Each structure stands twice: as structure tokens, then as C-alpha cells.
Amino acid sequence: MVKGRATAMHIYVRIRRDVPVGSPHIPPMSLDAETCHAACEAKDRRFDGRFYVGVTSTGIYCRCICPARTPKPQNRTFWPSAAAAEAAGFRPCLLCRPERAPGLAPIDAPARLAAAAYARIEAGALEEQGLEALADGLGVTSRHLRRVMNAQFGASPIEIAQTGRLLAARRLLNETALPVTEIAFAAGFRSLRRFNATMKDRYGAPPSKMRGRKTIARGETFTVSLSPRGDYNIASIAEFLRTRALPGVELGGAKTYARTLKMGDALGWIEIGMGPKGLMLTLSENLAPHLRPLVANVRGAFDLDAEMTAVDAHLSTDAGLAKDIKREPGVRIPGALNGFETAIRAVLGQQVTVAGARTLTDRLVTKFGATLERGPEGLNRAFPDAPTLANAGAAAIAKIGLPLKRAETLHRLAVTSSSGKLPLDRGAIASGRAALAEIAGIGPWTIEYVAMRALGDPDAYPATDIALINALGRKGETLEHLKPWRGYAAIRLWRRGAKKGIRP
Incomplete structure (x- = not known):
């Protein structure tokens, strides 16, 4: 037994x-x-x-x-x-x-809280901070969080984190050629001894005996599969990202997206696209130690766990969206792989066109971004991180062609982020919104846009966006009848406007 x-x-x-x-x-x-x-x-x-x-x-x-x-x-x-x-x-x-299964799409408030906590645990939150800090970031007590997690998942946050570490280790053992020692730390274990003991206790064998039968040669990249929930329309997300892609930082194709990415001290690159076995994530080997939080980040950014049947059914109650949904079902929210970058780009995009924002952002990357030495053709630069922009100062930032007030807003955002007072992780909806609202120069449009793409709020809706107003043909519309999925309505309206030459 x-x-x-x-x-x-x-x-x-x-x-x-x-x-x-x-x-x-x-x-x-x-x-x-x-x-x-x-x-x-x-x-x-x-x-x-x-x-x-x-x-x-x-x-x-x-x-x-x-x-x-x-x-x-x-x-x-x-x-x-x-x-x-x-x-x-x-x-x-x-x-x-089981480690490849899609995640859960929350509906009611307890489920949303549990799902947000689950996503942050999968991204390694409990390796970086304790349960109290995780609960505080979600705006609840640790006792309430434990109660909700047990009710939703039948397990405590600690048990979920432990299982996440074990499943991540199994994936690395079976899909990469990384040494066992590197896998132990990549999965979130703090010592090789603890890793070996836990694997043997849980699965009856040490990690060295759990390698897949197929020999995997160690190379400069490796690829893992991702399982989306339901049919996946990658073309809509790829188009959104392609029209905003930064030269040297991002490459967008019809059904692919690649970019440079910094995880910890490692600067590498990733590519997401459809393969013969479904959605595939390829990453440079130096990002392998960060596979667990990276997979969680990609799942959120590409909205892989959304329950699109329910979302589309709800949005179809709006006559203006029903035809769009019938013609193109399953349009998901393009999230963010770097919350700080999204916030910076949102400020740069205030009251300018997509092309204008991209020009300013390109100048910012050229002036302050790091260089990727060994990347694929077309990927050779990284977006500047918060400490870099915080140390640069507003005057230096303004030299890319910004009004000083706008540069000061960017600088305040960078300082607040680098100090740890600006949570921009997926799931930090309440605390992230509150922190953004405290920064001078950050208005409702920016908060809603960042909440939608970086914080993972499916109900975020930047009602003052000119492209949304033009798509609807009227001002002041907040689409209250489409709660709690107004973010999906915004994406569809933006796509409608883009086909007419109007972009957010």
C-alpha cells in the first residue's frame, strides 16, 4: 500500500x-x-x-x-x-x-485569491519570502490564505510549494541534461542533500535514478512543452506583441514570439511558438536554473490557463462583441513577461501612438539597456532594469526626448520598484494598483493597462483609452455588464480598432 x-x-x-x-x-x-x-x-x-x-x-x-x-x-x-x-x-x-497540465481559471473571489496565490507560489514566491509576506501582498491574512488554499486545492500553501518543486525537478530531469546539483537549486531546494532525501521519500528513488531513458545532449538551448487550456489562438497574441516589438529586444512572427529576458543575474532569451506537439517554450541554457518561475511567467503572459469558453460566452451577451467572437473565438489577453518594463512602456505610451511609444522606448533601451552577447540573430539588447533607471536620474532619462515631468515619472517608478515597494507580479492586483496610484504622474489609464497586462487582472479596463472610445463610438462607457472579464473585451475592441488603423 x-x-x-x-x-x-x-x-x-x-x-x-x-x-x-x-x-x-x-x-x-x-x-x-x-x-x-x-x-x-x-x-x-x-x-x-x-x-x-x-x-x-x-x-x-x-x-x-x-x-x-x-x-x-x-x-x-x-x-x-x-x-x-x-x-x-x-x-x-x-x-x-501531471507537471505539464494546464492551470486553473478562477471564477469567484475565493477562487481568484487561491489562483493568484497558486501562481505566485509556482513562480517561487515562498522561496523568496515567507507565507506572511505572500499573504500580505495579496491583501489577506496568512490564516485566511491557508483556509482558502485548503478549500480550493485540498492542500496548504507549503504543500503546494513542495509539490511544485518536486514536479519542476521531474521536468528538468526528464527534459534537460542539467546536472542533478543544478536541478536541485533550480527547482527551489536549498541543498542537494534535502533534494535527494525529499525525492526518495516522495517517489521512492533518488534523482539520479529518475532520468528519462532518452539521452539528452547538453546544448545552448532546450525546449519544454506547455499545455494551454482548450484551443489556443496564438495568432492574436503574436500580432499584439509583434506590432509593439522593440528592435533587438523582441522578435515577433505570425505565430511566434521571441525576446531577451533577465532572470536573476542571468541574461538570456526565450521563444514561444506552436510546435508539432502544441505550444513550445525554447530558452537559452543559462535560464534553465529559473525554469520554474519562467514557465509560470510564460503561462500567465500568454494567458494559457484562461477558461475561454466561459469568457467568450459571457462577452457574447454584448451584441457588439458577439459577431467578433463568432468570427474569431478564443482571443486571450497578451500579458507581460516583465512587469516593470510594461509599466515603463505604459508611461512612455501616454498620449502618443504605438509607433511613437516604440520610438521612445527604443531610445531608452539604446541608452540604458544591457547587451546580450550570445543571442540569436535579431536579439542583442535587454530592457533596462529598475536599479539602472533609478540610478540614472530624471535628467538623463529626459535626454531620450521626453518632457522632464514625464522623465520624473519614469524615475519615480524605477525608484519605487527597485526599493521593493511596487509589486508588479501577476496576482498582486490590489497592492500593485495601490502602489501605482501613489506615484505622481501615474493616472487611471496607466493603472488599468498595467493591471491588465502585468498584474493579471482580467477585469481591468482603461475606459479613457481613445482607441476603445473610438471602437465603441461613445465616451464614458465602462462595460459594467461584462464584469469580471472586461479586459478581454478591451483586447477585442483594440483588435477591431487596429483593423481600422486605430491602435492604443
């Missing part, structure tokens, strides 16, 4: 009677046993990542889409998260790879 494993059918899900079985959108904690069994039998991709199947006859847990033979109903147990399944003693399946 697997240590700690449930010996009887365990349905760790809260049944809600207001959501019909078979609904196109069923929140993860609304699933009942009947729905879970049906999803397993059909290997229904709509439910991938919403719950996990613990198989009592083998001691492993799987995604509901696992290609292996479907276990007998009496051998199935259902868990709301990988962490809950592992806490019960189940080991991850080597075929369906």
Missing part, C-alpha cells in the same frame, strides 16, 4: 447544485463524482488540470486525459490538485506528466 494513500473512494470536491453537469464551464471545485468519472471515460480535455485521478491499484495519479488504459471506477479517487494527490501518497504518472 502506498504510504498515506486513501483506501476508499475519496471525492475531494465540493458539489455545487447551481452548475449543471455538462456545462461548458464548470469551476474546478464544482465537480462531483459523476462528472469526474465521465471526464475520465471520455478523456475530456476540457477537464485537464481541473482535477487529478489517484489510482488505488497502482499508487499513481494522472490527468484525466492520460493515454494509459482508463482505471476501473472502483480504483479511482479524485483530487483537486497535484499537491493534494501527492499529500495522499500518490506518485505522478510518467505517461501523462
Whole structure:
């Protein structure tokens, strides 16, 4: 018997009677046993990542889409998260790879809080700060956060972080040629001894015995797969990013996006695009130690976990958007891989065209950005970080062609960010908005734009944006009837305006 494993059918899900079985959108904690069994039998991709199947006859847990033979109903147990399944003693399946499953799309307030905390934990928040600081950044007490996380995922924040470290290590062991020592620290373990002991205790074997059978040669790059929720329309996000791409920093294609990126002290590059097995992330090897937060960042920036069936259904209640959605479903929000960069570019974009903002930003990168020595053709510069701009001073920043007041706003933003008082991580919606509002020169449009793209607020809506006003044909419209997904409406309206030559 697997240590700690449930010996009887365990349905760790809260049944809600207001959501019909078979609904196109069923929140993860609304699933009942009947729905879970049906999803397993059909290997229904709509439910991938919403719950996990613990198989009592083998001691492993799987995604509901696992290609292996479907276990007998009496051998199935259902868990709301990988962490809950592992806490019960189940080991991850080597075929369906639970570490590759899409994340969860939150609906109600507790679920949004839990999802925001989950995303930040996956990005390594608990390795960098304690639970109290994480909860404070989310605007709640640590006790409330633990209660919500347990209710939503069946596991505590600490257990979720531990499972995240283990699953990240498994991915690195199976998909890279990195030495075990580097993998230990990349996954978030503080010592090799602790890493070896935890892996052996949880999975019954040391890391050295868990390498994939396929030999992987160590090179300058490596690629991992990413599983989006539902069909993925990469073209819409790629177009948004391509029209704003900075020379030397970003490269945009019809269905690809590449850029330079700094993680910790490592300056490298990444590329996201569609491959034969779905969405693929390629990164320079020097970013490998940061794979776990990087994957979490990319998932958020490319909106991979959005429940687009529900979003599109809600937006379709607006007659003006219904035709757009029918013609092009699944338009997601292009997020940000660097929150500070997005905030700086938003200030530079105040009251100017996209082309004008890009020109100013190009000058800023030329003057203050670092050089990438070994990148692919077309990627050779990095966006300046907060300490660099903070040390430069407003007068130096103004020399790129900015009014001094605008340069002072950029400088204040950089100083506040480098001091740690400006949270621009995905999920820090309340604290990030509040901190931005305290900076002189930052107005409602900038706050909403940054909240949408950097903080991950799906309801952010810059109502004063001229392109949105032109697309709607009227001023003062805040689209209250489209809450809590007005951000998706904004993206669609911007796309509509772009086709007419009007860009935000």
C-alpha cells in the first residue's frame, strides 16, 4: 500500500447544485463524482488540470486525459490538485506528466485569491519570502490564505510549494541534461542533500535514478512543452506583441514570439511558438536554473490557463462583441513577461501612438539597456532594469526626448520598484494598483493597462483609452455588464480598432 494513500473512494470536491453537469464551464471545485468519472471515460480535455485521478491499484495519479488504459471506477479517487494527490501518497504518472497540465481559471473571489496565490507560489514566491509576506501582498491574512488554499486545492500553501518543486525537478530531469546539483537549486531546494532525501521519500528513488531513458545532449538551448487550456489562438497574441516589438529586444512572427529576458543575474532569451506537439517554450541554457518561475511567467503572459469558453460566452451577451467572437473565438489577453518594463512602456505610451511609444522606448533601451552577447540573430539588447533607471536620474532619462515631468515619472517608478515597494507580479492586483496610484504622474489609464497586462487582472479596463472610445463610438462607457472579464473585451475592441488603423 502506498504510504498515506486513501483506501476508499475519496471525492475531494465540493458539489455545487447551481452548475449543471455538462456545462461548458464548470469551476474546478464544482465537480462531483459523476462528472469526474465521465471526464475520465471520455478523456475530456476540457477537464485537464481541473482535477487529478489517484489510482488505488497502482499508487499513481494522472490527468484525466492520460493515454494509459482508463482505471476501473472502483480504483479511482479524485483530487483537486497535484499537491493534494501527492499529500495522499500518490506518485505522478510518467505517461501523462501531471507537471505539464494546464492551470486553473478562477471564477469567484475565493477562487481568484487561491489562483493568484497558486501562481505566485509556482513562480517561487515562498522561496523568496515567507507565507506572511505572500499573504500580505495579496491583501489577506496568512490564516485566511491557508483556509482558502485548503478549500480550493485540498492542500496548504507549503504543500503546494513542495509539490511544485518536486514536479519542476521531474521536468528538468526528464527534459534537460542539467546536472542533478543544478536541478536541485533550480527547482527551489536549498541543498542537494534535502533534494535527494525529499525525492526518495516522495517517489521512492533518488534523482539520479529518475532520468528519462532518452539521452539528452547538453546544448545552448532546450525546449519544454506547455499545455494551454482548450484551443489556443496564438495568432492574436503574436500580432499584439509583434506590432509593439522593440528592435533587438523582441522578435515577433505570425505565430511566434521571441525576446531577451533577465532572470536573476542571468541574461538570456526565450521563444514561444506552436510546435508539432502544441505550444513550445525554447530558452537559452543559462535560464534553465529559473525554469520554474519562467514557465509560470510564460503561462500567465500568454494567458494559457484562461477558461475561454466561459469568457467568450459571457462577452457574447454584448451584441457588439458577439459577431467578433463568432468570427474569431478564443482571443486571450497578451500579458507581460516583465512587469516593470510594461509599466515603463505604459508611461512612455501616454498620449502618443504605438509607433511613437516604440520610438521612445527604443531610445531608452539604446541608452540604458544591457547587451546580450550570445543571442540569436535579431536579439542583442535587454530592457533596462529598475536599479539602472533609478540610478540614472530624471535628467538623463529626459535626454531620450521626453518632457522632464514625464522623465520624473519614469524615475519615480524605477525608484519605487527597485526599493521593493511596487509589486508588479501577476496576482498582486490590489497592492500593485495601490502602489501605482501613489506615484505622481501615474493616472487611471496607466493603472488599468498595467493591471491588465502585468498584474493579471482580467477585469481591468482603461475606459479613457481613445482607441476603445473610438471602437465603441461613445465616451464614458465602462462595460459594467461584462464584469469580471472586461479586459478581454478591451483586447477585442483594440483588435477591431487596429483593423481600422486605430491602435492604443
